[in-house]
Amino acid sequence: MSVNNEFRPKIVAFCCNWCSYAGADLAGTNRLQYPADVKIIRVPCSCRVNPMFILRAFQRGADGVILCGCHPGDCHYTSGNYFARRRMTLLFSMLDYLGIEKERTRVEWVSAAEGAKFAATMNDFVDTVTKLGPNRRLEDLRCKN
Amino acid sequence: MNRIGVFVCHCGTNIAATVDVHRVAETLGKEPSVVIAKDYQYMCSEAGQNMIKDAIREYGLTGLVVCSCSPRMHEATFRKAAASAGLNPYLVEIANIREQDSWIHKDIEEATEKAVILGRTAIAKVQLNTPLTAGESPVTKRALVIGGGIAGIQTALDIAEAGFEVDIVEKQPTIGGKMAQIDKTFPTLDCAACILTPKMVDCAQNDKITIYSYSEVAAVSGFVGNFSVKIKRKARFVDETKCTGCGLCTEKCPQKKVPNEFNLGLDNRRAIYIPFAQAVPKVATIDPDYCNMLKNGKCGVCAKVCGAQAIDYKAQDTYVEQQYGAIVVATGFNPINIDAYDEYAYSQSQNVVTSLELERLMNAAGPNGGTLLRPSDKKHPKTIVFVQCVGSRCDDSRGKGYCSKICCMYTAKHAMLIREKYPDTNVYVFYIDVRTPGKNFDEFYRRAVEQYNVHYVKGQVGKVVPKSDGNLIVYGSDLIEGKRLVIDADMVVLAAAIEPDKSARSIATMLTASMDTNDFFTEAHPKLRPVESPTAGIFLSGVCQGPKDIPETVAQATACAGKVIGLLVKDKLTCNPCVAHSDELMCNGCSSCEKVCPYGAITYEEKGFRQPDRTTKMRRVAIVNEAVCQGCGACTVACPSGAMDLKGFANKQIMAEVDAICL
Numbered sequence: 001m002s003v004n005n006e007f008r009p010k011i012v013a014f015c016c017n018w019c020s021y022a023g024a025d026l027a028g029t030n031r032l033q034y035p036a037d038v039k040i041i042r043v044p045c046s047c048r049v050n051p052m053f054i055l056r057a058f059q060r061g062a063d064g065v066i067l068c069g070c071h072p073g074d075c076h077y078t079s080g081n082y083f084a085r086r087r088m089t090l091l092f093s094m095l096d097y098l099g100i101e102k103e104r105t106r107v108e109w110v111s112a113a114e115g116a117k118f119a120a121t122m123n124d125f126v127d128t129v130t131k132l133g134p135n136r137r138l139e140d141l142r143c144k145n
Numbered sequence: 146m147n148r149i150g151v152f153v154c155h156c157g158t159n160i161a162a163t164v165d166v167h168r169v170a171e172t173l174g175k176e177p178s179v180v181i182a183k184d185y186q187y188m189c190s191e192a193g194q195n196m197i198k199d200a201i202r203e204y205g206l207t208g209l210v211v212c213s214c215s216p217r218m219h220e221a222t223f224r225k226a227a228a229s230a231g232l233n234p235y236l237v238e239i240a241n242i243r244e245q246d247s248w249i250h251k252d253i254e255e256a257t258e259k260a261v262i263l264g265r266t267a268i269a270k271v272q273l274n275t276p277l278t279a280g281e282s283p284v285t286k287r288a289l290v291i292g293g294g295i296a297g298i299q300t301a302l303d304i305a306e307a308g309f310e311v312d313i314v315e316k317q318p319t320i321g322g323k324m325a326q327i328d329k330t331f332p333t334l335d336c337a338a339c340i341l342t343p344k345m346v347d348c349a350q351n352d353k354i355t356i357y358s359y360s361e362v363a364a365v366s367g368f369v370g371n372f373s374v375k376i377k378r379k380a381r382f383v384d385e386t387k388c389t390g391c392g393l394c395t396e397k398c399p400q401k402k403v404p405n406e407f408n409l410g411l412d413n414r415r416a417i418y419i420p421f422a423q424a425v426p427k428v429a430t431i432d433p434d435y436c437n438m439l440k441n442g443k444c445g446v447c448a449k450v451c452g453a454q455a456i457d458y459k460a461q462d463t464y465v466e467q468q469y470g471a472i473v474v475a476t477g478f479n480p481i482n483i484d485a486y487d488e489y490a491y492s493q494s495q496n497v498v499t500s501l502e503l504e505r506l507m508n509a510a511g512p513n514g515g516t517l518l519r520p521s522d523k524k525h526p527k528t529i530v531f532v533q534c535v536g537s538r539c540d541d542s543r544g545k546g547y548c549s550k551i552c553c554m555y556t557a558k559h560a561m562l563i564r565e566k567y568p569d570t571n572v573y574v575f576y577i578d579v580r581t582p583g584k585n586f587d588e589f590y591r592r593a594v595e596q597y598n599v600h601y602v603k604g605q606v607g608k609v610v611p612k613s614d615g616n617l618i619v620y621g622s623d624l625i626e627g628k629r630l631v632i633d634a635d636m637v638v639l640a641a642a643i644e645p646d647k648s649a650r651s652i653a654t655m656l657t658a659s660m661d662t663n664d665f666f667t668e669a670h671p672k673l674r675p676v677e678s679p680t681a682g683i684f685l686s687g688v689c690q691g692p693k694d695i696p697e698t699v700a701q702a703t704a705c706a707g708k709v710i711g712l713l714v715k716d717k718l719t720c721n722p723c724v725a726h727s728d729e730l731m732c733n734g735c736s737s738c739e740k741v742c743p744y745g746a747i748t749y750e751e752k753g754f755r756q757p758d759r760t761t762k763m764r765r766v767a768i769v770n771e772a773v774c775q776g777c778g779a780c781t782v783a784c785p786s787g788a789m790d791l792k793g794f795a796n797k798q799i800m801a802e803v804d805a806i807c808l
Contacts, residue, residue: 012803012806018679021215022217025215025241025244028215028243028246028248028249032249033249033250033251036246036250036258040245041266041802041803041806042216043799044723044776044777044778045778045779047778047782048778048782048791049782050799053799053800053803056800056803056804057803060803061807062807074659075657076657076659076679076680077657077743077775077777079743080778083779083783111659111662112659112679113662114662143804
C-alpha cells in the first residue's frame with residue numbers, strides 16, 4: 001500500500017461537553033500536540049450525536065469521524081454514553097458494509113482528566129486515517145464547491 | 146438577514162503567537178452575513194467587552210462569534226456582555242482557538258487555517274441560533290451532607306450557622322469519622338478527640354442539624370435546588386429516642402468475640418455496642434451478624450437489662466424521603482488494603498501494623514490504654530521501623546500513582562511521640578522523599594530528626610522477614626550511604642496509601658458527579674472552583690476530592706459551606722434553557738423518547754389537532770418538562786419522526802457545523 005505523504009485527512013470529532021471536550025481543553029492546557037486535521041464539535045452528551053451527523057460528515061467529504069464521551073458509568077447524564085455506544089456499534093457496522101472501513105470511525109471514552117489520552121487518541125486516529133487515504137464512499141460531489 | 150459580528154482575541158500572545166489573528170479576522174470578515182470582524186488583545190477585558198457591546202448597538206448584530214479560549218472559560222463572560230447590550234445571550238458562539246488550536250499547534254500557517262475553519266463553523270452555527278430565555282426554579286432551603294467525618298461535621302456546622310437546615314447522613318453508628326480514631330494531630334500535637342468531640346456535640350445540639358447515623362443514601366433524583374433523596378436508615382435494633390447510652394447492655398452482652406472495627410480489629414467488642422465513649426449519637430447498636438438473639442432467637446440479655454426498654458429485635462430498615470437544595474459529598478477515605486505487599490509480611494506477622502493501627506495502639510482509649518505494646522506478645526518494642534509510601538507513588542497495579550500527602554507528617558509525629566514517651570526506643574524511617582509543604586510542617590519534621598534523633602534513611606525496604614520470637618528482620622537499603630541495612634526490629638509500621646471510601650463510586654453514580662481514575666471526585670475547576678462538582682448543586686468537602694490533612698480538610702469544608710450557603714440564600718435559580726423540545730405537529734406519540742430520558746422529563750398528553758376537513762382529531766404527543774430536562778439530547782436521537790430537538794444544539798445547527806468543517 002502506498003501512503004500519500006501529501007494527503008491530509010479531514011477529521012470530525014464529536015466531544016461531549018462534560019468529559020471529552022474538557023479532556024481536549026486539558027490537552028491544550030498541557031500543550032500536547034495533535035494534528036490540526038482534527039476539528040471538534042461540542043455536544044452536550046455523546047448521546048446527542050445523531051447517526052445522521054456522521055453520515056452527513058462522510059457525505060460532505062470527511063475522511064474519519066470520532067466520537068468521544070465520558071467513560072462508561074461516568075456519564076454526566078447517567079446513561080447517555082451507553083446509548084451512544086449501542087447506536088454507534090450499529091452505525092459503524094452498517095458503514096463498514098457500505099465500504100467505509102471500520103478504522104475510519106471510532107468511539108473513545110476520554111475523561112476530563114485525560115488530556116494525554118485525548119492527544120494520544122487523536123494522533124493515533126489521524127495516523128490510521130492518513131494511512132487509509134481519502135474516503136470516497138458516500139461522498140456526494142454535488143455537495144462540493 | 147443575519148448580521149454577525151466576529152471578534153478574534155489575541156489572548157496576549159497565547160493565541161497571537163501561533164495564529165495570525167489579523168488574517169483570521171480579515172478572512173472571517175468576508176464571510177456572507179458577517180458585518181464586522183475585529184481582533185483585539187484581550188477580548189475578555191473591559192475594553193474588549195465594550196468593543197463587543199458597541200458593535201452590537203452600532204451594527205444591530207443578530208449573532209456574535211468570539212474566537213478565543215474555551216467556552217468552558219469565558220462563554221458566560223461574553224454572554225453577559227451580549228445581554229447587557231441587548232442581544233440575547235444565547236446568540237453567542239465561541240470558537241475555541243486557544244486550547245484546541247494555538248496551544249496544540251506550532252505551525253502558524255496550519256494553526257491560522259484551523260482558526261478560520263473553527264470561526265466559520267461557529268458562524269454557521271450562530272446563524273441558526275434562536276433567542277432562548279432561561280426559566281427559573283425554586284430552591285429548597287435545606288442541605289444534605291453525606292459523611293459525618295470532620296469534613297462533613299464542619300460543613301454542616303457552618304451551613305447551620307447561616308440559618309439553614311442541614312442533614313448529615315453517616316453510615317457508621319456515630320459521626321466522627323477517621324479523625325475520631327486518631328490519637329494526636331500534627332504539627333501541634335493536640336489530641337484529636339479533644340478538638341473533634343466538642344464539634345460532634347455541637348452537631349447533636351444544633352437544632353438546625355439532623356444526624357441520620359447508621360444510614361445510607363439509597364436514591365437521589367432531581368437537580369440543583371430541588372434534589373429528592375431517599376435515605377435508608379438501617380435497623381439498629383435499639384430505639385434511638387429511648388436509649389440513654391448508659392452502656393449497661395454493652396457490658397452484659399454475652400457475645401464477646403466481635404472484632405472491634407473502631408480499634409481496627411486489635412481488640413474485641415460485644416454484639417451490642419457503642420463505638421466509643423464520646424460517640425454521637427450515644428446510642429447502642431446491635432450487630433446483626435453476631436447477635437445470638439437475632440441469629441437464633443436465644444439470648445435477649447440486653448432487652449432484660451435495658452431500663453429504658455429501648456431494645457427492639459423486630460426493627461426493620463426504614464426509609465426517609467427528604468428534599469434538598471444542595472448536596473455535599475464528604476465521604477472521606479480509607480487506608481488501602483496492603484495484603485498484596487507480601488514483602489512487608491503484613492498478613493504474616495501481628496507486629497507489622499499500619500499507621501492507623503498504630504494510632505489506636507498509642508491512643509489512651511485504645512486496646513492497650515495508651516501504652517505502646519506490640520500486638521503479638523504485649524511486649525514494649527525497642528526498635529521500630531517505619532516504611533513510607535506503601536502503595537503511594539506506586540507504579541504497579543498494587544498501589545496508587547498519587548502521593549497520599551499525609552503520611553510523611555504523621556510518621557514524623559509517630560516517631561516523635563514514641564521517642565518522647567519511650568526514649569530508649571530506636572526509631573528508623575525509610576523514605577523516598579520527605580514532603581513537608583505546610584505551615585510549620587518542615588520545622589516539625591526537623592524537630593523529629595534533630596531533637597528526637599529519629600533515624601531517617603533515604604531508601605526502600607526490600608523485605609521484612611518474621612522470626613519465631615515475633616521480631617522482624619528488615620532488609621533495606623540506604624541510598625545516601627550506598628549500603629545495605631539489616632535491622633532486627635520489634636515492630637514495623639507501614640504508611641499505607643489512602644484511597645476514597647468504597648461507597649464513593651456508587652454515590653457519584655447516584656449524584657451523576659464525575660470522578661477521576663482514582664475515584665476521587667472531580668472539582669468543577671482545579672484552581673478556580675475547587676469545592677464544587679461539575680454537576681450543579683453538588684459540593685465537595687474533604688478527602689473525597691483528593692488527599693489532604695485535617696487543616697486543609699477543615700478549610701475546604703468551610704469553603705464548601707460558603708458555596709452551599711451562596712446557593713441556598715437564592716430564592717430562584719435560572720435553569721439551563723438548552724433543553725429538549727418536541728414539535729407536536731411531527732410527534733406521533735410513540736414513547737421512544739420517554740424510554741431513553743434519564744430524568745423522566747417527558748410525559749404525554751392527548752391534544753386536539755384540526756384536520757383539513759375541519760374536524761378535530763385527538764392525538765397523543767410528547768411534552769417536555771423544561772424544569773426537569775437537563776438537555777442531554779438522548780431523546781432527539783431516539784425520536785423516529787424528528788419531532789424532538791434540543792435548543793441550542795439543534796439538529797440543523799450541528800449539521801451546519803459538520804458542513805462548515807468538511808467544506
